[in-house]
Amino acid sequence: MQHSHSSPYHIIDFSPLYAQQVSELYHRAIQHIRHPRYPQAKLDAWSSSPRSNKFWQLKYQRNRAWLALDSAQQVIGFISVETHFKQQGYIDCLYVAPAWQHQGIARALYLQLQAWAQQQRYPVLSVDASYLSKGLFEQHGFVLKQVSYQHKLGQTFNGFYMQKALMNALVTGH
Numbered sequence: 473m474q475h476s477h478s479s480p481y482h483i484i485d486f487s488p489l490y491a492q493q494v495s496e497l498y499h500r501a502i503q504h505i506r507h508p509r510y511p512q513a514k515l516d517a518w519s520s521s522p523r524s525n526k527f528w529q530l531k532y533q534r535n536r537a538w539l540a541l542d543s544a545q546q547v548i549g550f551i552s553v554e555t556h557f558k559q560q561g562y563i564d565c566l567y568v569a570p571a572w573q574h575q576g577i578a579r580a581l582y583l584q585l586q587a588w589a590q591q592q593r594y595p596v597l598s599v600d601a602s603y604l605s606k607g608l609f610e611q612h613g614f615v616l617k618q619v620s621y622q623h624k625l626g627q628t629f630n631g632f633y634m635q636k637a638l639m640n641a642l643v644t645g646h
Contacts, residue, residue, distance in 0.1 A: 481548055481577065483584050486537035491525035493547035494539070497569050498522070504570040509603045517625035535564065538584050540577050548572045551581040553589065553597070561589060563599040566608075578608055586612070590638050597638060600631040609634050 486494075502519040510518075531537075537552035549568035554560060563585065568577045589597055600620050601609050614634035622629045 481540045481542050481572075481580075483538050483540050483580060486532045486539055486550070486552070488525075488529045488532075490539055490547050491528040491532075494528050494550055495522040495525060497547055497550065498565070498567050501567040501570060505604065507603060514627045514629065517627035518629070520625075536585075536588065537565070538581055540568070540572075540581055542572075549577040549581055551578075551585050553585050561594040561597045563597060566599075566605055578605070579612075582608065582612060586638070594638055596635055598633065598635045600633050602629075602631055606632050606634070609636075612636065 499519045499522040502515055505515055532552065534556060535552050535554050537550060539547050540549035542548050547569075549572065550565065551563065551567075552565045554562040554564055563582075566578055566581065568581075586597065597614070598617075599605075599609055599614065600622070601614070614636040617633045617635055620631045620633040622631065
């Protein structure tokens, strides 16, 4: 069911009004993954059903998030970054709706986040990339620091803990 989208999309700051769409997109994107490293049992452990709207609203009161919306104002992708000190600059979500994948949306969302992080003078961005997102982060200059492991509902997920120094965050303007 691939459709080609001639209609453009745009990126906005997260709004609680879109929490339900974010929740459904997250679940749908995970359940749509077809990759040898992610058998169905892992996908079910990762997201067995959409989380509550309240979960996303609370999550994005603490962190910064951006949404990609299509011309009908439907959420087709989202990205978020931790803003509190300990985890500052940690990218914790990047998901694109299945029908919109491979059209540059993840890249556009990432570039929005990076520009914001540079304005905030964050020295570093970091991420636990999946097998699916690792290539995107590598293209944007992230370097693998270590393989990471997360356990959830009896399943082990390995990811790739990657970092990128934001050099121009160090420029002081003198």
